[in-house]
Amino acid sequence: MKNFHVFEIQGVNQEKFFNLVSKSYKIFDVQRFEKNHSSFKVKLRDKKSVRNLILDNNFKILSEKSYGPVFLLSKFFASYGLIIGILFCFTFSVLQFNMVKRIEVWGECDEQAVSKFVADNLNSKFKNQLDCRQIELLIKNNFEDFSFVSIAVIGQTLVVNVKTSISPPEMDGVFSPMVSEYDGVVREISLIQGTLCVNVGDIIQKGQILVEGFVINSEGEKMNIEPRAEILLDVWAEGESVHYQEKLITYRTGKTLTRTSVSLYGHEFYTNNVTSNFSQYETESFSKVLSKNNILPFIFTSTTYFETRTELVESSFADCQEQIIDEARENCLQNLTEYEIIKNENYKIIERDKSTVVKYVITATVRLVE
Amino acid sequence: MFNFFGELKKIAENKNFIETYNIVNMSGRILYVEGHTGVCHLSKQLITFKFKGGIITVIGEQMCLAELTDKTIKIVGKIKSVEET
Numbered sequence: 001m002k003n004f005h006v007f008e009i010q011g012v013n014q015e016k017f018f019n020l021v022s023k024s025y026k027i028f029d030v031q032r033f034e035k036n037h038s039s040f041k042v043k044l045r046d047k048k049s050v051r052n053l054i055l056d057n058n059f060k061i062l063s064e065k066s067y068g069p070v071f072l073l074s075k076f077f078a079s080y081g082l083i084i085g086i087l088f089c090f091t092f093s094v095l096q097f098n099m100v101k102r103i104e105v106w107g108e109c110d111e112q113a114v115s116k117f118v119a120d121n122l123n124s125k126f127k128n129q130l131d132c133r134q135i136e137l138l139i140k141n142n143f144e145d146f147s148f149v150s151i152a153v154i155g156q157t158l159v160v161n162v163k164t165s166i167s168p169p170e171m172d173g174v175f176s177p178m179v180s181e182y183d184g185v186v187r188e189i190s191l192i193q194g195t196l197c198v199n200v201g202d203i204i205q206k207g208q209i210l211v212e213g214f215v216i217n218s219e220g221e222k223m224n225i226e227p228r229a230e231i232l233l234d235v236w237a238e239g240e241s242v243h244y245q246e247k248l249i250t251y252r253t254g255k256t257l258t259r260t261s262v263s264l265y266g267h268e269f270y271t272n273n274v275t276s277n278f279s280q281y282e283t284e285s286f287s288k289v290l291s292k293n294n295i296l297p298f299i300f301t302s303t304t305y306f307e308t309r310t311e312l313v314e315s316s317f318a319d320c321q322e323q324i325i326d327e328a329r330e331n332c333l334q335n336l337t338e339y340e341i342i343k344n345e346n347y348k349i350i351e352r353d354k355s356t357v358v359k360y361v362i363t364a365t366v367r368l369v370e
Numbered sequence: 371m372f373n374f375f376g377e378l379k380k381i382a383e384n385k386n387f388i389e390t391y392n393i394v395n396m397s398g399r400i401l402y403v404e405g406h407t408g409v410c411h412l413s414k415q416l417i418t419f420k421f422k423g424g425i426i427t428v429i430g431e432q433m434c435l436a437e438l439t440d441k442t443i444k445i446v447g448k449i450k451s452v453e454e455t
């Protein structure tokens with residue numbers, strides 16, 4: 001039995017009373033504490049009738065209490081204050097849910113200023129009465145640097161999404177001028193934009209400005225602009241190579257000795273005792289940490305001695321003239337990275353004391369494009 | 371459904387006496403009574419009730435009248451004896 005009512009009664013001749021009650025109602029868990037004192041349970045729906053019977057038979061009700069979910073529900077419906085409170089909260093919740101509580105601004109802008117402006121210009125706090133389009137137009141008219149404004153109501157938040165207009169770089173950018181990377185002569189100019197500083201036939205130096213990053217408009221105002229042009233230059237590059245009649249050449253003979261050692265904290269405690277007895281030598285060595293921890297860092301070192309010999313070699317320039325000229329040309333081409341056509345090349349041989357210098361000059365066409 | 375008392379009545383020769391009361395004692399813990407006409411005495415050690423033609427005395431310990439209607443009684447507790455007087 002989930003829903004029941006417990007009576008605790010006092011009075012004489014209780015057996016007679018229980019017999020009387022049991023003729024009309026079911027009685028449960030009759031507990032006899034004393035001769036005149038007992039308690040019993042009845043169904044919740046019989047509560048009122050049984051109470052009347054108790055009182056009609058001159059019994060005294062010491063206590064009574066109801067139990068079960070139905071009782072709790074009935075108790076809830078009898079709690080008018082609680083019901084009014086819940087109804088009030090529900091109404092308040094429904095009302096406030098229809099209102100805009102906060103304004104959120106998304107985008108790169110002065111959020112406080114936009115938020116304040118929107119708050120001042122809201123035609124209503126109620127979501128269904130909000131004219132989002134009107135607010136969008138107001139924001140767009142008031143903030144000139146906005147290229148896009150969108151307003152949406154998400155929950156109780158008015159989300160203002162703005163995008164700031166980005167002016168093209170030509171409006172306020174500063175551009176570096178087009179500069180020559182070579183010494184040479186201007187052969188052709190094809191200007192796209194910017195102010196030209198050189199003419200065809202001008203001799204220019206490396207680092208000289210070819211096209212400035214601005215133009216002067218019809219009103220005489222200076223407008224920054226990215227310099228763009230295609231310029232053809234005839235440039236010349238130099239390179240040289242030197243030949244010595246006598247040269248000291250050091251070479252390895254092929255004899256080697258290897259010395260190995262193991263050390264710990266700088267103290268060598270093992271070595272194979274190999275020492276170099278070469279009169280002239282070169283060394284190569286490498287070290288390796290044997291352990292993988294820093295507690296005992298054993299270091300293995302291997303040193304190889306290569307025996308060398310130096311000899312004086314004599315040669316005449318005539319024997320290796322072609323080779324020296326080729327070297328001079330290679331050196332010259334290294335100074336000329338992006339050439340289009342080699343127009344001319346020549347070299348000059350300069351005799352010095354015990355040496356000969358070959359100077360190589362290449363004239364080429366270079367196309368500068370920006 | 372199988373009716374325990376109904377089946378017993380069918381096989382009984384004298385059906386009149388069986389109409390007075392029926393008692394079922396379940397392991398000495400629950401006593402079910404049918405056909406009482408009123409409770410005479412009620413305590414934890416002794417419960418007596420009337421039937422047509424006599425009184426039944428139930429002696430036990432920690433007994434409780436678990437259910438009481440106009441015709442039936444259910445007694446729960448340690449039931450020691452049931453006597454008809």
